[in-house]
Amino acid sequence: MDRIRSAFNSVVKSERYSRFTLQPAEDGERHVEVKLSDDGAEVEDEHGHDQAPGSPSFRPAPPHQSRRSLCYLIMGTLLIFIIGYLVGYISHSKPKVATASCDLRLGTETQTRKMPTTDAPAVPPEAPNSQMDWADVTELLTQKLTSQAFDKTLSEFDLPRRSAGSVEDLSQANRLFNEFKGLNMDPWNDIHYIQLQKPDSSRPNRVSFGPDEFELLSFLAYSAPGKFTGKLVYGNYGRPKDFEAVQKKSVELNGSVVLLRAGNITFAEQVDNAAKMGASAVLIYPDIQDYKYVANTALFGHVHLGSGDPYTPGFPSFNHTQFPPTQSSGLPKILAQTITANQAAILLQKIGGPEADTASGFKGGLGSVYSLGGIEDITVEVNNQLVNTEIHNVFGVIKGFTDPDRYVVLGAQRDAWGRGYARAAVGTSVLLELAKAISEMVEKDGFRPRRSLVFASWSAGEYGSVGATEWLEGYMSSIDKHVLTYINLDGVVMGRGSFIASASPLLYSLLESTMRGVKSPLGSGTVYDLVGKSAWQTNVLRPMTMDDSAYPFLASSGIPSVSFHFISPNTETYIYYGTNLDNFDHLNYQTSHRTAEIAVLAAQFAGRMALRLVHDRLLRLNVSQYSKELLKAVAQVYDHINLLRRSGQLKDVTPSWLNQARGSFYQAAESIKNAIDNTNLDDMEACRILNDRIMRVEHNLLSPYVSPTDTPFRHILLGRGSHTLASIAETNDMKQLRTELALATWTLQGCANAMAGNIWDLDNEI
Numbered sequence: 001m002d003r004i005r006s007a008f009n010s011v012v013k014s015e016r017y018s019r020f021t022l023q024p025a026e027d028g029e030r031h032v033e034v035k036l037s038d039d040g041a042e043v044e045d046e047h048g049h050d051q052a053p054g055s056p057s058f059r060p061a062p063p064h065q066s067r068r069s070l071c072y073l074i075m076g077t078l079l080i081f082i083i084g085y086l087v088g089y090i091s092h093s094k095p096k097v098a099t100a101s102c103d104l105r106l107g108t109e110t111q112t113r114k115m116p117t118t119d120a121p122a123v124p125p126e127a128p129n130s131q132m133d134w135a136d137v138t139e140l141l142t143q144k145l146t147s148q149a150f151d152k153t154l155s156e157f158d159l160p161r162r163s164a165g166s167v168e169d170l171s172q173a174n175r176l177f178n179e180f181k182g183l184n185m186d187p188w189n190d191i192h193y194i195q196l197q198k199p200d201s202s203r204p205n206r207v208s209f210g211p212d213e214f215e216l217l218s219f220l221a222y223s224a225p226g227k228f229t230g231k232l233v234y235g236n237y238g239r240p241k242d243f244e245a246v247q248k249k250s251v252e253l254n255g256s257v258v259l260l261r262a263g264n265i266t267f268a269e270q271v272d273n274a275a276k277m278g279a280s281a282v283l284i285y286p287d288i289q290d291y292k293y294v295a296n297t298a299l300f301g302h303v304h305l306g307s308g309d310p311y312t313p314g315f316p317s318f319n320h321t322q323f324p325p326t327q328s329s330g331l332p333k334i335l336a337q338t339i340t341a342n343q344a345a346i347l348l349q350k351i352g353g354p355e356a357d358t359a360s361g362f363k364g365g366l367g368s369v370y371s372l373g374g375i376e377d378i379t380v381e382v383n384n385q386l387v388n389t390e391i392h393n394v395f396g397v398i399k400g401f402t403d404p405d406r407y408v409v410l411g412a413q414r415d416a417w418g419r420g421y422a423r424a425a426v427g428t429s430v431l432l433e434l435a436k437a438i439s440e441m442v443e444k445d446g447f448r449p450r451r452s453l454v455f456a457s458w459s460a461g462e463y464g465s466v467g468a469t470e471w472l473e474g475y476m477s478s479i480d481k482h483v484l485t486y487i488n489l490d491g492v493v494m495g496r497g498s499f500i501a502s503a504s505p506l507l508y509s510l511l512e513s514t515m516r517g518v519k520s521p522l523g524s525g526t527v528y529d530l531v532g533k534s535a536w537q538t539n540v541l542r543p544m545t546m547d548d549s550a551y552p553f554l555a556s557s558g559i560p561s562v563s564f565h566f567i568s569p570n571t572e573t574y575i576y577y578g579t580n581l582d583n584f585d586h587l588n589y590q591t592s593h594r595t596a597e598i599a600v601l602a603a604q605f606a607g608r609m610a611l612r613l614v615h616d617r618l619l620r621l622n623v624s625q626y627s628k629e630l631l632k633a634v635a636q637v638y639d640h641i642n643l644l645r646r647s648g649q650l651k652d653v654t655p656s657w658l659n660q661a662r663g664s665f666y667q668a669a670e671s672i673k674n675a676i677d678n679t680n681l682d683d684m685e686a687c688r689i690l691n692d693r694i695m696r697v698e699h700n701l702l703s704p705y706v707s708p709t710d711t712p713f714r715h716i717l718l719g720r721g722s723h724t725l726a727s728i729a730e731t732n733d734m735k736q737l738r739t740e741l742a743l744a745t746w747t748l749q750g751c752a753n754a755m756a757g758n759i760w761d762l763d764n765e766i
Contacts, residue, residue, distance in 0.1 A: 178395030254278030306331030308469030314709030413461025495568030558699030
């Protein structure tokens, strides 16, 4: 027994415990004395021996203890070993996998994925996705999007009027909110108080030309109000080259009223170009050569050279906050008004002046002679007034299971000038049907998106993406860090037989793969077959224009964005946009009476792009494509600067600085590509690091050297302003060129440095 006791004592003495010392008392009982140190330093026992902090030795009872005490001690030790064994067994036993019931709604299913029970550890987020490959996901989406469902939804969203901030607009917002709530998508409202310009019902806008006077029902929002009389001049589409052709005929533009036909560029750009030439007012009409519809059709639109509420530029219009008086630099200072083709024909008959050259492209469909004017006076009166308006953006979310803080946004505007069937009803229907389909995939079919999907319904889109821009401005500091991509659903159905798209270069590869997977609207092959395999980029891709609803996301906020449109052959637009003729009958004619079927294809296209971005471990954003686009843009700058140097206009400036920055970008893009090739994509943390590097590329191409208030479209490649590479490649202002070249060079170099990831990989040779 003594040997057993001795062995036991030696074992116990080797164990280390927390800072508790068992002291024997005079009555044979042992008391616990706790000795703590504030700083965790070593502590001495009462005999002066050092004890390691937090782990003094356990001192056994003295030899005179009774046998009964020894038995108790042995039994206690055995009990400790048994309890330890049970704890180890339970902690290492195979976890029970909790599966979601097929009857659970999305909201109640969160109990499984967000609040695991104590006796069954939560399922690892990656596990469910491993059970559903991409082919299964696309098959489910195809099954759930049907033309019968779209027939019903399209008819319900077809309203006779839906202007921004109206009762109808708010009613639709409430309906979408309730739909999202029924789908357990945690909906919320984003409310803004904005300034919208509308006609004054008591003082209609007017045009007077000799004995002819027109009272106008149409209007252009954000025109300067007032009354002006000046010489009438015809300026074709109002492009810079059109005004140059007018000046070559010795027609004075300064102080004139310019008559322009709609098309080629936006209303805002037409008015801005006219103002730069000294014009004091602009009249815009739809020429029947470009718009094949009734000649008394009125046009509606806006002339703000920007997006969002022009009276809170660069910051949000929240809660009637009294900001200092300010307005956007993109607001015109001249009058602007639309007229009908019939009214324009009357003006062109009496305009006088020299005749336009046949080769100039000035002649339209209103007669054989298009004179340039500059002879007769015309009076334009615009009485539009500003109206404080409350608008509601509505959101719903399907949260991701691995990275819920990374999300794809799908958005559609809800308002329109009239019925707005193609403009608003179709996009809103696609938004809702996609939300229903994907919610059901998560709820009933076991689909587990890694990242989140946000569905957004915007108001005041017709006034220049006001609702969307105000949301971007309201959360500018955080949105770009979380939004992977914006997918625009406005105008996705314009016809049948062809397809076009505008997108960030990061999305070109995803666009191509999606075209390969979606059926052609003609019934045979895919969209990729429809557009021509060998030159799909030439046939499909178009520059994203300022009036595109996705443009503020891309050029202002640095979020990769895409817009796409199913269109009729030999046309790239839907001529009824911005008129009261945008209705079911006209769109149904354009789609050969298959509007619902084309809407299904559009929903599949948008859904596939969104699901690919939230399904795969690695983001489907191709950084290498930007290297090609930057090479083209830098080459144009290179040629322009070398031309100026050879002419002697520019000295001591070399384009090689910019080219070196482009080279740094290329190397950084290659480093991302190599990192992808050499990374274990099963490692979730490694994937997230890679994805974060990819996500920042678009945002880092925004120039940090211009103000979002004065120059909102800050993207150096796709934006607007003197900071862009396109502007540098054209300017002849030597001082401006030097400054902008330096700033663009470092913007591009900074983007390359951010892409490199690690500070020791940065390239600052410039």
